[in-house]
Amino acid sequence: MRGTRAALACGVLVALAPLVVRDAYLLDGLILILLWGSAGAAWNIAGGYAGQISLGHSAFFGLGAYAVGVLATRWGASPWIAVVVGAALATALGSAIGFLSNRLRGPYFGLATLAVSQVFLIMTSRLRTFTSGSEGIPVPFRPGFWTLGIADKRVWIYLILALAALLYLVELYLERSRRGYQLAAVREDEDAALSLGVPARRLKVAAIAVSAALTAVCGALWAPYVGFVDPLYVFSVDLSIRFALAAVLGGLGTALGPFIGAALITVLETYLRAHLGGLGGGLVGIYLIIYGVALILLMRWAPQGLLPWLGELRRRWAPQETAP
Amino acid sequence: MTRLSVSGVTKRFGGITANRDVSFDVAPGELVGIIGPNGSGKSTLFEVISGFYRPDAGLVRLDGARLTGLSPDRVCRLGVARTFQKLRPFAGLTVVDNVMIGALTRTRDVRHARAQALDILGRVGLGEKAHAHARTLSTGQRKRLELARALATEPRVLLLDEVTGGVDQRSIPGLVQLVRELHRGGLTLLVIEHNMRVITALSQRIVALYLGEKIADGPPDAVVRDRRVVEAYLGQAYASPPEGGAR
Amino acid sequence: MRAIPQLVVSTTLLGGIYALIAVGLTLIFGVMRVVNFAHGEFLMLGMYLAFWAFTLVHFDPYLTLVLALPLLFVAGWISYRLVMRPVIHAGHNVHVFTTVGLSIALQNTALVLWTADSQFVRTSYYAHVIRVGGAALNIAQLAAFAVSVLLTGALFAFLRWSYTGKVMRATAQDRHAASLMGIDTGRIFALTWAVGVACVGAAGVLLAPIYPVYPTAGLQFVLIAYVAVVLGGLGDMGGALLASFVVAAVEVVGSYVIGTAWKEVLYLLLFIAVLVVRPAGLFGQRGAETVGA
Numbered sequence A: 001m002r003g004t005r006a007a008l009a010c011g012v013l014v015a016l017a018p019l020v021v022r023d024a025y026l027l028d029g030l031i032l033i034l035l036w037g038s039a040g041a042a043w044n045i046a047g048g049y050a051g052q053i054s055l056g057h058s059a060f061f062g063l064g065a066y067a068v069g070v071l072a073t074r075w076g077a078s079p080w081i082a083v084v085v086g087a088a089l090a091t092a093l094g095s096a097i098g099f100l101s102n103r104l105r106g107p108y109f110g111l112a113t114l115a116v117s118q119v120f121l122i123m124t125s126r127l128r129t130f131t132s133g134s135e136g137i138p139v140p141f142r143p144g145f146w147t148l149g150i151a152d153k154r155v156w157i158y159l160i161l162a163l164a165a166l167l168y169l170v171e172l173y174l175e176r177s178r179r180g181y182q183l184a185a186v187r188e189d190e191d192a193a194l195s196l197g198v199p200a201r202r203l204k205v206a207a208i209a210v211s212a213a214l215t216a217v218c219g220a221l222w223a224p225y226v227g228f229v230d231p232l233y234v235f236s237v238d239l240s241i242r243f244a245l246a247a248v249l250g251g252l253g254t255a256l257g258p259f260i261g262a263a264l265i266t267v268l269e270t271y272l273r274a275h276l277g278g279l280g281g282g283l284v285g286i287y288l289i290i291y292g293v294a295l296i297l298l299m300r301w302a303p304q305g306l307l308p309w310l311g312e313l314r315r316r317w318a319p320q321e322t323a324p
Numbered sequence B: 001m002t003r004l005s006v007s008g009v010t011k012r013f014g015g016i017t018a019n020r021d022v023s024f025d026v027a028p029g030e031l032v033g034i035i036g037p038n039g040s041g042k043s044t045l046f047e048v049i050s051g052f053y054r055p056d057a058g059l060v061r062l063d064g065a066r067l068t069g070l071s072p073d074r075v076c077r078l079g080v081a082r083t084f085q086k087l088r089p090f091a092g093l094t095v096v097d098n099v100m101i102g103a104l105t106r107t108r109d110v111r112h113a114r115a116q117a118l119d120i121l122g123r124v125g126l127g128e129k130a131h132a133h134a135r136t137l138s139t140g141q142r143k144r145l146e147l148a149r150a151l152a153t154e155p156r157v158l159l160l161d162e163v164t165g166g167v168d169q170r171s172i173p174g175l176v177q178l179v180r181e182l183h184r185g186g187l188t189l190l191v192i193e194h195n196m197r198v199i200t201a202l203s204q205r206i207v208a209l210y211l212g213e214k215i216a217d218g219p220p221d222a223v224v225r226d227r228r229v230v231e232a233y234l235g236q237a238y239a240s241p242p243e244g245g246a247r
Numbered sequence C: 001m002r003a004i005p006q007l008v009v010s011t012t013l014l015g016g017i018y019a020l021i022a023v024g025l026t027l028i029f030g031v032m033r034v035v036n037f038a039h040g041e042f043l044m045l046g047m048y049l050a051f052w053a054f055t056l057v058h059f060d061p062y063l064t065l066v067l068a069l070p071l072l073f074v075a076g077w078i079s080y081r082l083v084m085r086p087v088i089h090a091g092h093n094v095h096v097f098t099t100v101g102l103s104i105a106l107q108n109t110a111l112v113l114w115t116a117d118s119q120f121v122r123t124s125y126y127a128h129v130i131r132v133g134g135a136a137l138n139i140a141q142l143a144a145f146a147v148s149v150l151l152t153g154a155l156f157a158f159l160r161w162s163y164t165g166k167v168m169r170a171t172a173q174d175r176h177a178a179s180l181m182g183i184d185t186g187r188i189f190a191l192t193w194a195v196g197v198a199c200v201g202a203a204g205v206l207l208a209p210i211y212p213v214y215p216t217a218g219l220q221f222v223l224i225a226y227v228a229v230v231l232g233g234l235g236d237m238g239g240a241l242l243a244s245f246v247v248a249a250v251e252v253v254g255s256y257v258i259g260t261a262w263k264e265v266l267y268l269l270l271f272i273a274v275l276v277v278r279p280a281g282l283f284g285q286r287g288a289e290t291v292g293a
Helices: A002-020 A024-049 A058-075 A079-101 A106-126 A154-178 A178-190 A190-195 A200-227 A237-250 A257-279 A283-301 A306-317 B042-049 B070-079 B095-103 B110-124 B139-151 B169-184 B196-202 B220-225 B226-234 C004-032 C039-056 C060-086 C092-114 C141-159 C161-171 C176-181 C185-207 C217-232 C237-258 C258-275 C288-290
Strands: B004-013 B016-026 B030-035 B055-062 B081-082 B158-159 B187-192 B204-212 B213-218 C128-134 C135-138
Touching: A002 A024, A002 A154, A002 B004, A024 A154, A024 A178, A024 A200, A024 A237, A024 A257, A058 A079, A058 A106, A058 A200, A058 A237, A058 B226, A079 A106, A079 A200, A106 A200, A106 A237, A106 C092, A106 C217, A106 C258, A154 A178, A154 A200, A178 A190, A178 B110, A178 C176, A190 A200, A190 B070, A237 A257, A237 A283, A237 A306, A237 C092, A257 A283, A283 B213, A283 C060, B004 B042, B016 B042, B016 B055, B016 B213, B030 B042, B030 B196, B042 B158, B042 B187, B070 B081, B081 B139, B081 C237, B095 B139, B095 C288, B110 B139, B110 C135, B139 B158, B139 B169, B158 C161, B169 B187, B169 B196, B196 B220, B204 B220, B204 B226, B213 B226, B220 B226, C004 C039, C004 C141, C004 C161, C004 C217, C004 C237, C039 C060, C039 C092, C039 C185, C039 C217, C060 C092, C060 C141, C060 C185, C128 C141, C135 C141, C141 C161, C141 C185, C141 C237, C161 C176, C161 C185, C176 C185, C185 C217, C217 C237, C217 C258, C237 C258
Parallel strands: B030 B187, B030 B204, B081 B158, B158 B187
Antiparallel strands: B004 B016, B004 B055, B204 B213, C128 C135
């Protein structure tokens, strides 16, 4: 319950922020934290709750982003429709990948998902007919809510906060509900779970499909915010790792974890950009070196992530609290 | 009226035939013991019955309904639960959460499942440990947990794989008593056991397997003295002569 | 029809080089049960090693190779002790994130230090071509092939006939039993990792005269290696060897038929197909599903 109260507090703070903060740069940072946190939370559904570590979630993110790019540019459709289309496509792809998860354990599933995201990357950056190739697609800015042409960052904050809240609630559901318990059993020991009547295979597919759909929604909302869809970014391995890192850093399989992780990552990046901006291209390299080293250190010292690690510390340091 | 019928089950792994044409029936409320030296195919039989392996030939039926070919979770939902020889508790979950997984197969309501779980834990003697983490339990306690979990699925038939294996001597009578109580409550049980004293005390009937084949099927006294059974365990030199035997 | 000799020659040359990479990867999996996501980065480091040796001290890559082998072996040993050893007994997910982390860290260190620009090792004999039958052989490719075959052969011989090699195979079969027999599995793991790294790093040195060198160069080769490793059956050295030639054939014939631009998609689809249809590989060895074993 402690976690939910903290989350609620954070949510309230974020909701109040636009009323107090005027600096567009800070607001932008907050929006990105919420967005990457949401994407991390979506990844967490498959990776943390269902135990299926995907290294190719950028495939779904990109699908959502491209849905908006293509539908908005080619057919002038509202991005909201694209969100739905992207989510639907991602659900289909996610289900197919979910099927794969039943045949492949651990690293093979990771490799397979990586391969899928790279197929998307190559195809979208080479095919010019549908997706404008490696130039990417600019998302036209047409003012209005229906067209997601929103210049005021404060409105974006509420929009993305709503997305974040949705994801948080989905995660909570996975912690407290019957399906959530069953998933926990599947990730602990799939065969034992099967022997107790848990429909492990169906659950894994469902978890991955939901994770895929929600990741696509994140991508679909990101595209109009940023205004441009670049295939080399949107389907990149680095992006997939970023989603996983947010969850792993903050707390794999915890509801608030991905948001904490995303906050740390975004703050770090902002700090680095401010102080080392002169490096240009090398700057991205520096964040990534830090992420790589962070992953190695995390796996060594706190493989479940920061929140569970802090929880462990608290338990070890304050046993007196529970003594009579 | 047969509760569980195993007919002609054959299972091969490459060159090895783990089960060869094994057949027997189990009546409702019966407690049948399964014995045999290592490698005789006992655990494989359980894997086949519970749906983890598909047999190369033969059928398994529960109250007439076909089980072979169904996935393990469907088999459980239809009414067959099992424990594992190598204990598999959900280590990261608490004891009560472990049992809830079983209960949630029968009810959608999490609170109801929790209540059921606590009740069952009380019955198997783990009531006090309900909120401990499963990994803190001793072997004997883990055996009870495994049992409780399987019971929570409200099975019609319970398959127990080596319930006393690895348990210290003092805890055995308690476990045996538990199994007996379950049996008296009307549960149909299939029990694999190496401990002869336990199995002969518990079972109404024993099925003996050797090298994948059924070599005996009958009341404990008869099976234990059966020539082929003694030969299987101890070798030909020990098989008692046809007229009379030491006991 | 006329293209066949060329296709065969190209396949053979390429296959030999891929085999060196694949064999290191499958060895690490076989003995340690770890899928090394950073394998490609060691190849990249080998390439850069050759590049800098060539550019700074004018060492011919084949000379660099002699020095590189022990250097790469040590680098492998160190990376094992620092990065892998602390987590070697943890679960697969931990291994995945650890090797992924290593991969990103190495790739981006190269990026920051040496920029994303492609570098080339242009030896004087680089463009020299030999014609045999209806096929043209690039001398750098031929040399790479020859050395790869030598190194791969040496590895197989080592595993087959040396005591340590047998110990490694024993550990691969059953690490628990091996440790009960007194084998220091920790040392064997370090050795295996170092050998795997040395192999793939050596492949990098050999490939430097032929392909452009840049921080993410390892990716495309390691992808091929994964395809070969999965196709051949994880942990199966012989399978990886054979599968390398199969994959080389697919690449060569595929490029010929569809053109080189879609090569990567071809491997990726092949990879996904193998994982979906036959994760145990063509030769039906240890299945991908039993990673938990």
